[in-house]
Amino acid sequence: MARGKVRVGVSGWRYQGWRKTFYPSELPQRRELEYLSARFDTVEINGSFYSLQRPESYQRWYTETPRGFVFAVKGSRYITHMKKLRDVEVPLANFFASGVLSLEEKLGPFLWQFPRTFPWDERFEAFLRLLPKTVREAERLAKKHDGRVAPFVAQRGPDRNLHHAVELRHPSFCDPAFIALLREHSIGLVVADAPDFPLFFDLTAPFVYVRLHGGEKIYESGYSPAQLDTWARRVNSWREGRQPRGVDLTAERAPSGQPRDVYFYFDNDAKVRAPYDAGELVLRIGK
Numbered sequence: 001m002a003r004g005k006v007r008v009g010v011s012g013w014r015y016q017g018w019r020k021t022f023y024p025s026e027l028p029q030r031r032e033l034e035y036l037s038a039r040f041d042t043v044e045i046n047g048s049f050y051s052l053q054r055p056e057s058y059q060r061w062y063t064e065t066p067r068g069f070v071f072a073v074k075g076s077r078y079i080t081h082m083k084k085l086r087d088v089e090v091p092l093a094n095f096f097a098s099g100v101l102s103l104e105e106k107l108g109p110f111l112w113q114f115p116r117t118f119p120w121d122e123r124f125e126a127f128l129r130l131l132p133k134t135v136r137e138a139e140r141l142a143k144k145h146d147g148r149v150a151p152f153v154a155q156r157g158p159d160r161n162l163h164h165a166v167e168l169r170h171p172s173f174c175d176p177a178f179i180a181l182l183r184e185h186s187i188g189l190v191v192a193d194a195p196d197f198p199l200f201f202d203l204t205a206p207f208v209y210v211r212l213h214g215g216e217k218i219y220e221s222g223y224s225p226a227q228l229d230t231w232a233r234r235v236n237s238w239r240e241g242r243q244p245r246g247v248d249l250t251a252e253r254a255p256s257g258q259p260r261d262v263y264f265y266f267d268n269d270a271k272v273r274a275p276y277d278a279g280e281l282v283l284r285i286g287k
Contacts, residue, residue: 002241002259003239003240003259004207004238004239004240004241004259004260004261004262005239005261005262006235006239006261006262006264006285007040007041007042007070007108007261007262007263007264008040008041008042008264008265008278008281008282008285009036009040009041009042009043009044009072009264009265009266009278010036010040010043010044010265010266010267010269010274010275010278011043011044011046011211011265011266011267011269011274012043012044012045012046012047012269013032013033013036013043014029014032015269015272017269017270017271017272018032018269018272018275021272022272022275022276023035033061033064033065034064034065036275037064037065037066037069038066039275039279040275040278040282041068041069041070042069042070042071042072042108042263042265043071043072043265044071044072044073044074044111044265044267045061045071045072045073045074046074048073048074048075048076048095048098048100049074049075049076049077049113050077051076052076052094052095052098052148052149053098053099053100054098054099055098055099055102055150056099057099058099058100058102058103059099059102061103062102062103062104062106065106069106070106070107070108070263071103071106071107071108072108072109072110072111072209072263072265073100073103073107073108073109073110073111074110074111074112074113075095075110075111075112075113076091076095077113078091079091079092079095079112080112080113080114080115080118081114081115081118084118084123085123085124085126085127086123088127088130089130089141089144090144090145090146092130092131092141093141093142093143093144093145093146094145094146094148094149096132096138096139096141096142096145097142097143097145097149098149101135101138101139101142104157105157107162108163108263109162109163109164109165109188109207109209109263110131110162110163110164110165111165111166111167111190111209111211112164112165112166112167113166113167114166114167114168114169114170115169116169116170116196116197117170118168118169118170119170119172119173120168120170120172120173120175120178124178124181125181128181128182128185128187129185131164131185131187132162133161133162133186134159134160134161134162135157135158135159135160135162136159137162138162163188163205163207164187164188165187165188165189165190165205165207165209165263166182166187166188166189166190167190167192167197167211168189168190168198168200169192169197169198170198171198173198173200174198174200174250175250176250176251176252178250179202179204179250179251180251182202182204182205183204183205183254186204186205186206187204187205188204188205188207188208188209189202189203189204189205189209190209190210190211191208191209191210191211192210192211192213193210193211193212193213193214193215194213194214194215194218195214195215195216195217195218196218197213199248200250201243201244201247201248201249202249202250202251202254203238203243203254203260204254206258206260206261207260207261207262207263208238208260208261208262208263209262209263210231210235210262210263210264210265211265211266211267212231212264212265212266212267212268212277213267213268214267214268214273215227218268219267219268219269219270220268220270220271220273221268221271221273222268222271222273222276222277223268223273223277223280225280228277228280228281228284229284231264231281231284232281232284232285234247235262235264235281235285236285236286238260238262239259239260239261239262240259241256241257241258241259241260242256243256264278264281265278266278266281
């Protein structure tokens with residue numbers, strides 16, 4: 001039976017509380033990504049959410065991680081939280097010109113996280129149309145950058161598809177018409193487990209993107225063995241092209257039979273639960 005690829009990791013890697021706990025006491029801070037990437041095969045880049053990163057940072061992260069490692073990249077909050085999707089073509093160009101394409105074949109999906117005060121309206125469809133679906137589209141968009149970033153350098157590798165996923169926290173998105181819009185553009189809908197976010201299980205893209213923030217107390221709660229067993233069963237359903245049992249859907253069920261790659265990240269970092277929960281999930285899914 002064909003099965004999708006499953007990657008399990010954490011959201012970010014540079015946390016003070018992880019030092020001398022998850023990270024050995026003698027490990028230099030500059031080697032934390034190297035240490036983490038020897039244990040997991042993916043990680044979310046958080047810094048790109050807060051500010052444009054430098055090309056040399058992306059290039060360094062590429063060289064510090066092993067072959068086959070994949071980075072999910074968080075889109076700029078300047079676009080989603082400050083501009084609120086208004087007049088964002090140049091900010092998007094700046095983002096894609098900032099060096100992110102230097103991750104080459106290690107570049108995984110882009111995560112666009114929206115605030116809980118952001119409702120669904122006409123801005124969203126315009127934004128989805130702007131998102132580049134291939135590397136070459138991203139390069140063409142990047143050439144429209146302004147003076148906030150240095151002259152753009154194209155990726156060396158071949159053209160390939162790019163994946164985007166959206167994490168939504170406003171109840172107005174719980175609408176079958178919105179699910180249809182995401183499917184039209186092949187944009188992933190993040191399965192986000194948190195105390196007060198909508199929990200979507202609708203499949204809208206050829207991949208699944210999952211973020212576990214802590215089901216009881218956001219960023220702090222760990223996951224019990226029984227909860228991790230449940231998530232492992234869901235992962236194995238998705239990778240085999242099936243919809244997990246016992247989940248609520250906003251729209252009609254997506255056609256079954258298509259194996260999906262799964263990107264799975266733990267964001268319950270505050271109490272150093274994320275790397276340990278990620279390790280336990282890896283053991284359960286039989287990668």
